[in-house]
Each structure stands twice: as structure tokens, then as C-alpha cells.
Amino acid sequence: MPQKVAVLGTGKIGEALLSGMIRAGWSTADLLITARRPERAEALHARYGVEVVSNIEAAKNADTLILAVKPQDMTTLLEELAPHLPADRLVISAAAGVPTALFEERLPAGTPVVRVMPNTPVLVDEGMSVISGGSHATEEHLLRTEEIFKPVGKTLRVPETQQDAATALSGSGPAYFYFLVEAMTDAGILLGLPRDKAHDLIVQAAIGAAVMLRDSGEHPVKLREAVTSPAGTTISAIRELERHGVRAALIAALEAARDRSRELASGHA
Numbered sequence: 001m002p003q004k005v006a007v008l009g010t011g012k013i014g015e016a017l018l019s020g021m022i023r024a025g026w027s028t029a030d031l032l033i034t035a036r037r038p039e040r041a042e043a044l045h046a047r048y049g050v051e052v053v054s055n056i057e058a059a060k061n062a063d064t065l066i067l068a069v070k071p072q073d074m075t076t077l078l079e080e081l082a083p084h085l086p087a088d089r090l091v092i093s094a095a096a097g098v099p100t101a102l103f104e105e106r107l108p109a110g111t112p113v114v115r116v117m118p119n120t121p122v123l124v125d126e127g128m129s130v131i132s133g134g135s136h137a138t139e140e141h142l143l144r145t146e147e148i149f150k151p152v153g154k155t156l157r158v159p160e161t162q163q164d165a166a167t168a169l170s171g172s173g174p175a176y177f178y179f180l181v182e183a184m185t186d187a188g189i190l191l192g193l194p195r196d197k198a199h200d201l202i203v204q205a206a207i208g209a210a211v212m213l214r215d216s217g218e219h220p221v222k223l224r225e226a227v228t229s230p231a232g233t234t235i236s237a238i239r240e241l242e243r244h245g246v247r248a249a250l251i252a253a254l255e256a257a258r259d260r261s262r263e264l265a266s267g268h269a
């Protein structure tokens with residue numbers, strides 16, 4: 001019998017994963033989704049042709065459940081699922097902060113739980129999904145999880161103690177780059193460029209830099225040094241970045257994201 005996978009809470013990340021699974025060749029007949037609002041359910045069904053079911057039906061009929069609701073909604077969802085979930089189901093959580101121990105406490109004894117922190121570039125098959133198994137998750141469960149997440153990017157296994165840090169770096173990571181592009185586009189406008197041209201220049205610089213970081217094998221310092229000519233333009237910019245404490249700001253920002261992930265552990269609002 002083919003494995004059925006259900007996405008429970010098909011919001012931004014749930015839909016991104018669903019679309020990735022379909023691109024990767026999963027049959028829509030092997031997928032189920034759940035949504036809280038009927039209009040959202042209808043829109044998703046129209047867009048993907050996947051059957052929309054209740055959370056309880058998903059618990060009964062899917063072999064693997066991907067829980068993609070907000071951390072603050074997780075406890076309510078687990079209360080709904082627990083009485084109906086056979087203990088052999090694989091439960092994958094994509095929620096920031098929430099530890100596998102909380103799922104193990106609230107779901108039937110022995111339920112295998114895998115915690116995954118994906119990011120939105122799964123939409124373009126360039127995601128990163130950071131994976132940790134709970135205490136009942138076997139190698140087979142981790143492989144099943146990787147089978148779902150590998151087609152939409154890279155995967156990395158880490159001890160669960162590193163998940164809050166991974167969330168700060170990787171789950172939230174794309175947002176920092178969008179923020180930088182937005183700020184640099186504003187700079188382009190200050191320098192007199194039209195917005196669309198400023199945007200294109202910065203986006204292409206970002207893509208070029210990202211591909212070089214990934215493919216050259218060079219340390220980022222080396223790559224930056226190659227751009228930084230003596231008495232040139234780049235060093236003038238770098239001096240301002242250092243003067244304004246951008247490096248320290250980034251370190252503090254990621255530490256704040258890590259701390260927020262820790263806070264979400266118990267479903268904090």
C-alpha cells in the first residue's frame with residue numbers, strides 16, 4: 001500500500017511543502033490536507049486537487065502527518081488528534097520551538113515524532129530542512145522524513161538541542177536576506193536609481209554572491225576581499241557597515257530569534 005501523507009494546517013509553510021511534494025511527483029491521491037477555514041480549504045482543493053479532510057480523518061487515514069500549524073495552535077491540535085491517532089503513525093512537526101518531548105507527552109505512547117525546521121525556499125526546491133528525531137523515531141522514520149523534504153532542497157540532521165539555533169539561522173534566514181535587499185534597494189533610490197533597476201541590480205548581486213558562496217568553496221572573507229580594491233569603493237562601504245555595528249546587530253538579531261524559538265517551546269503567545 002502506498003504511504004499516505006497528510007499536511008495538517010496548510011498555511012504558508014504547509015502549502016509550500018504540499019506544492020513541493022506534488023512537483024516531486026507525489027500522487028495527489030496519496031496526499032491529504034487539512035485547513036481551519038472552509039474558504040481556505042476550497043482554495044487549496046481548487047489549486048492542487050488534493051482531498052481536504054478533517055484533522056481526525058487525517059489522523060486515521062494517513063501514515064505520516066506533517067503538523068504545520070503555529071506553535072501557539074499546536075496544543076489544541078494535539079488534543080484533537082490524540083484520541084484518534086494509531087501509535088504507528090509518523091508525526092512530523094514543522095513548528096518552531098516545540099520540542100519532540102511535548103508531542104510524545106500528548107500523543108499515544110510510542111508515537112514516533114520527527115522535528116523539522118524547513119524554510120520558504122522549499123517553494124523553489126532550494127529549501128533547507130533541519131531534522132531531529134524524537135525518542136521513538138528510528139532510522140526508518142528519519143529516512144521517510146528525508147524522502148519528503150529532500151526533493152525540495154537540502155536536508156541536515158542535527159541533535160534536537162541545536163534546533164532553536166537552526167531555526168534562527170535557517171528557518172528565519174531567508175527573511176534577513178529579503179530585509180537586506182529591501183534596505184539596499186532604498187539605498188539605490190537615494191543614489192538616484194529607479195526602484196525597478198535598483199531592485200534588479202541588488203537581486204542579481206545577491207544571486208551571484210549566493211552561487212559563488214555555494215559553488216566556489218572559498219571562505220566568505222576571501223570572496224569579500226576579492227571585491228575590495230585598495231582605496232576603492234567597497235572598503236568605504238564596509239567601513240560604514242562596521243561603524244554602524246551591522247555585524248553585532250546581526251549576531252544580536254539571531255540570538256533574539258533563538259531565544260524566541262526557546263520561548264515558543266511551551267506554546268507561548
Ligand SMILES: NC(=O)C1=CN([C@@H]2O[C@H](COP(=O)(O)OP(=O)(O)OC[C@H]3O[C@@H](n4cnc5c(N)ncnc54)[C@H](OP(=O)(O)O)[C@@H]3O)[C@@H](O)[C@H]2O)C=CC1
Nearest residue numbers: 009010011012013035036068069070071073094095096118
Ligand atoms: N513561514 C515560515 O517560513 C516557516 C514556518 N514554520 C513553522 O510552520 C508553522 C506554520 O507557520 P506559517 O505557515 O508561517 O503560518 P500560517 O499561519 O500561514 O499557517 C498555519 C496554518 O494552520 C492553520 N491552522 C491552525 N490551526 C489549525 C487546526 N486546528 N486545524 C487545521 N488548520 C489549522 C491556519 O489556519 P488559518 O488560516 O485559519 O489561520 C493556517 O492556515 C509554524 O509552526 C512555524 O513555526 C517553520 C519554518 C518556516
Ligand SMILES: O=C(O)[C@@H]1CCC=N1
Nearest residue numbers: 096167170171172173
Ligand atoms: O517566524 C517564525 O516563527 C517562523 C519559524 C521560522 C520562520 N518562520
